[in-house]
Amino acid sequence: MSSPRNVIVTGGAGGIGRSIAEAFIERGDRVILADLDTEAVTAVATQIGATPLIVDITDRDTAPAILADAAAGHGGIDVLVNNAGLLSLHGSITELDPADYEATLRVNVLGTFLVTQTVAKAMISAGKGGVIVNISSIGGRQPTPGMGGYESSKAAVDSLTRWAAIELAGHGIRVNAVAPGPVLTPMLAMAMPEGSEARAAWESRIPLKALAATTDVAAAAVFLASADAGHITGVSLPVDGGQLLT
Ligand SMILES: NC(=O)c1ccc[n+]([C@@H]2O[C@H](COP(=O)([O-])OP(=O)(O)OC[C@H]3O[C@@H](n4cnc5c(N)ncnc54)[C@H](O)[C@@H]3O)[C@@H](O)[C@H]2O)c1
Structure with a gap:
């Protein structure tokens, strides 16, 4: 096992962020969980042995200073996982x-x-x-009616991944993305219980016939951040049970 690294996971209080953080901690890394939900991030950080960091990543007046201070305070950042995201606001192109x-x-x-x-x-x-590992979505490449606003934001995340990868390669910084299909977070499990019509509709689109577990996404993030992926940069890796094949 390589020496411990300093890892920041944004949106670390959420379903996928927590799982990603746990996977890095399991391999011996130190994790800073960054989130704007003070209560949730403090609770999750305590539960999993991470350091909480309260930050609104959209606040250009405060976020850069908070993150730069955290980086300096921890003796530098080796791995950044851009996982924070808003995935709940949907509507058709006309609505x-x-x-x-x-x-x-x-x-x-x-x-x-x-x-x-x-x-x-x-x-x-x-x-x-x-x-750097960005959490994107296969929605950036495959449309689902009613979800295009969110999906176009993830197409931009894929583009941002390639932009950062080409410019940062000369500094020895690799930038990739993980692009999940639907992931069985606690929130999604509640919204679409097993046996529900909505769950069956999503599963029917997936050749491997199951939604991703949060640990499937975490494993891909840990791999892309590892030395085993040392010659990989600028890709967005689908973790989708084959959904993009359909
Ligand atoms: N759940 C899925 O099915 C799925 C599928 C594909 C991709 N993704 C992506 O995975 C990532 C995590 O999704 P999740 O399902 O765990 O969502 P989640 O809502 O459980 O977690 C998102 C976290 O981001 C935080 N956050 C939101 N805005 C923020 C801000 N401005 N500053 C700091 N933190 C902020 C929230 O407080 C929350 O803790 C997102 O980028 C999402 O688009 C999710």
Whole structure:
């Protein structure tokens, strides 16, 4: 096992973020859980042995300083996982509320950009390279009616991944994304209980016939951040049970 690294996971209080953080901690890394939900992030960090960091990643006046301070305070950041995202605001092209679209783009695109910019600067000045993993979605490549606002934000995350990868490669920083299909988070399990019509409808689109577990997404993130993925940069890796094949 390689030596412990400092890892930031944004949106770490949520279903997938928690699982990603646990997977890094399991391999011996130190994790900073960054989230705007003070209560939830403090509780989750305590439960899993991470350090909580309260930050709104869309706030350009405060987020860069909070993240830069955290990086400096921990002796640098080796791995950034841009996982925070807004995935609840949907509507058809003729009906989506523009304010909802703007809110989604702010978190998923602007927020991911702001955190990447800040942490990349810290990685460049530390001069030790680094790894960035963005949590995208196969929706960025395969449309589902009614979800296009969210999906277009994830297409932008895939593009941002390639943008950062080409510019940061010279600094020894690799940038990739994990693109899940629907993931069985506690929230989704509640919204679509086993046996429900909604769950069956999603499963019927997936050749492997199951939604992803949060640990499937975490395993891909840990792999992309590892030395085993040392020659991989600029990709968005589907973790979708084959859904993109259909
Ligand atoms: N759940 C799925 O089916 C699924 C599928 C594909 C991709 N994803 C992506 O995975 C990521 C995590 O999803 P999840 O299902 O765990 O969602 P979640 O809602 O459980 O977690 C998201 C977390 O992000 C935090 N967050 C939101 N806005 C923030 C901000 N401005 N600053 C800081 N933190 C903020 C929330 O407080 C929350 O803790 C998202 O990027 C999502 O788009 C999810």
